[in-house]
Amino acid sequence: MDIVFKCGQCKQELEVDAAAAGQQITCPSCNQVISIPAPEASNIRMSASASSSNASIREEKHFAVPVSERPVEPLIKKPLPPLDASAKDGPRQMRIKTLRHSDCKEVGHDNFDKMATELVQGIGEEYIVSINTFTYTFIDIGTQKLITDFGILIVFKG
Numbered sequence: 001m002d003i004v005f006k007c008g009q010c011k012q013e014l015e016v017d018a019a020a021a022g023q024q025i026t027c028p029s030c031n032q033v034i035s036i037p038a039p040e041a042s043n044i045r046m047s048a049s050a051s052s053s054n055a056s057i058r059e060e061k062h063f064a065v066p067v068s069e070r071p072v073e074p075l076i077k078k079p080l081p082p083l084d085a086s087a088k089d090g091p092r093q094m095r096i097k098t099l100r101h102s103d104c105k106e107v108g109h110d111n112f113d114k115m116a117t118e119l120v121q122g123i124g125e126e127y128i129v130s131i132n133t134f135t136y137t138f139i140d141i142g143t144q145k146l147i148t149d150f151g152i153l154i155v156f157k158g
C-alpha cells in the first residue's frame with residue numbers, strides 16, 4: 001500500500017510506502033525536508049492492483065521515494081564544543097584546591113587516594129603547578145578529641 005501526496009514545498013506528487021507514514025524525507029524534486037502524511041482513504045493506493053487497472057488514468061509520473069532506516073538528522077545541529085575551552089575563556093588563572101583527608105573518610109572506607117587521584121586527573125597533569133602537603137588539627141565531634149590529620153593543596157591553572 002502506498003501513500004500518494006504532494007510535496008508541500010514544490011507540489012510534486014510523491015509516492016511512498018505507507019509504512020513510512022509520519023517520517024521525514026527529502027523531496028527528490030526540490031530537496032526540502034517534508035513529512036509523509038498519515039494514510040487516509042483519499043491518499044492511499046494499493047500498489048499492485050491499482051497500478052494495473054488505473055494505469056490509463058494516471059499518466060503523470062510519480063516519484064518513488066526511498067525511505068532510509070536511519071533517523072532523520074536534525075536540521076539544526078548543536079554547535080560543536082570548542083577544541084580548546086581555554087581559548088574561549090581567556091588564559092587560565094592560577095587556582096588552589098585543597099583536599100583534606102578527614103573529608104574523604106566514610107565509615108570503614110578511606111577514599112583519600114581515590115579522590116585525590118580523580119582530582120589531579122580531572123585537572124590534568126599539564127595544568128598542575130605543584131602539590132603540597134599540609135597537616136591540620138580539628139576537634140572530632142564524636143570523641144571531642146583533638147585530631148591531627150593531613151591533606152594536600154594543589155596549585156593549578158584552570
Ligand SMILES: [Zn+2]
Pocket residue numbers: 007008009010011012027028029030031032
Ligand atoms: Zn518538493
